Amino acid sequence: MVTTAKNTTAKNNDTPLIEMRAMHVSFGPQQVLRNITLKIPSGQTLAIIGESGCGKTVLLKTIIALVSPTKGQALFDGQNLAELNEQQLTQQRIRFGFLFQGGALFDSMTVLQNVAFPLRQHRRMSAQETRDAVLERLAEVGLPDDVLTKKPAELSGGMRKRVALARALVIDPEVMLYDEPTTGLDPIMSDVINQLILRTQRRHPVTSIVVTHDMRTTAEVADRVMMLYPIGEVAPDENQIIFDGTPQQLKNSSDPRVEQFVLGRAGDRLGAAVERTAHKSRQSEERSE
Ligand SMILES: Nc1ncnc2c1ncn2[C@@H]1O[C@H](COP(=O)(O)OP(=O)(O)O)[C@@H](O)[C@H]1O
Ligand SMILES: [Mg+2]
Known part of the structure; x- marks a missing residue:
């Protein structure tokens, strides 16, 4: 048996960093x-796509035990999260950076205080070191020094996203979780965020999971894509993950559900959702008649 003691986190190449059983x-x-x-090996960038409400955010939250499985297991680095106590969970969560929907900056704090927050929690640094680390991260996400003293309300949506990204990156996470990082941003700002995600991956060895609606994000940043389908719309014995492959394979998929998502503009998806809702309410009207 060959053993390498080099990598202490991912036990070996056969142990996925993240696993759902x-x-x-x-x-x-x-x-x-x-x-x-599912298994996510260390270093992979996985995009999870699927229509609104299908469970993407819930899936993301199981990875850091913000949501617990009702059956089966969620494992991180070989550990069943359900078996960890609060202190052990906190130790594992330090290894993650998350960019959740809405950014979730602290409104009452300045940009400096926001980005410094994880450092204050987890690192012992002087005020000057903290400030320097924050400035370095802000520069990485393309924000000028003069935003340091601003409050989130004084910034544009795109700038807030970048501050949130700087905060997520400040303690060099091994895993980055992005929940709809470009939703609500204009196409140019979306592109900036996509480029920042890519740059983060190139600069730091990181495993990333990106929940997105955005086919450009998928094509540009992911090396693997999964499409999740709403539980109510797959057969009882069918896998809810209706697609798992590369972005190129996604484009070439002949599954009409995948095609619709890939080709569909937001309006079309909305149309389909409205149609489904109308269909369901027709069904329930018929039932109640
Ligand atoms: N904490 C919760 N309590 C109850 N229901 C929830 C909770 N979180 C999510 N849900 C429900 O789970 C479903 C999937 O939600 P979510 O994962 O947020 O979807 P999306 O794919 O849009 O991210 C939705 O119907 C949502 O209402
Ligand atoms: Mg969501």
Whole structure:
């Protein structure tokens, strides 16, 4: 047997950094994820796509145990998250950076205080070192020094996203979780964020999971794509992950559900969702008649 002691985090190449084993998630009577099995090796950039409400954010949250599986397992670095106590969980969460929907900056804090927050929690640094580290991260995301003293409300949406990204990156996470990083941004700012995600990957060895609606983000940053389908719209024995492959394979997929998503503009998807809702309400009207 060959053993290499070099890498202490990912045990060896066969141990995925992130793994779901036959994982189910329900909220009360509402089942959201059913029998999800997946492996994400260290260093991969995975995009998770799928229509609104299909469970992408829930899936992302199981990775850091913000949501717990109702059945099956979520593992990080070989550890079953359900078996860790709060202190152990905190130790694992330090290894992540997240950019959640809405950015979630602290409104009452300046940009400096926001980006410095993880450093204050997890590192012992002087005020000057902290400031320098924050400035370095802000420069990385293309923000000038004079934003340091601003409050989030004084910044544009794109700048807030960049501050949130700087904050997520400030403690050099091993895993970056992005939840719809470009949603709500104009095409130019979306492109800036895509480029920043790419640059982050090139600069630091990081495993990334990007939940997105944006086919450009998928094509530009991902080396693997999964499409998740709403549980109510797959057959009871069908895999909710209806696609798992490269961005190129995604484009060439002949599955009409994948095609519709890839080709569909937001308007078309909205149209399809409206049509489905109308269909469901027609069905329930018919039932109640
Ligand atoms: N904490 C929660 N409690 C109850 N229901 C939830 C919770 N989080 C998500 N859900 C439900 O799970 C489903 C999937 O949500 P989500 O993962 O946010 O979808 P999306 O694919 O748009 O990210 C939705 O129906 C949502 O209402
Ligand atoms: Mg979501």
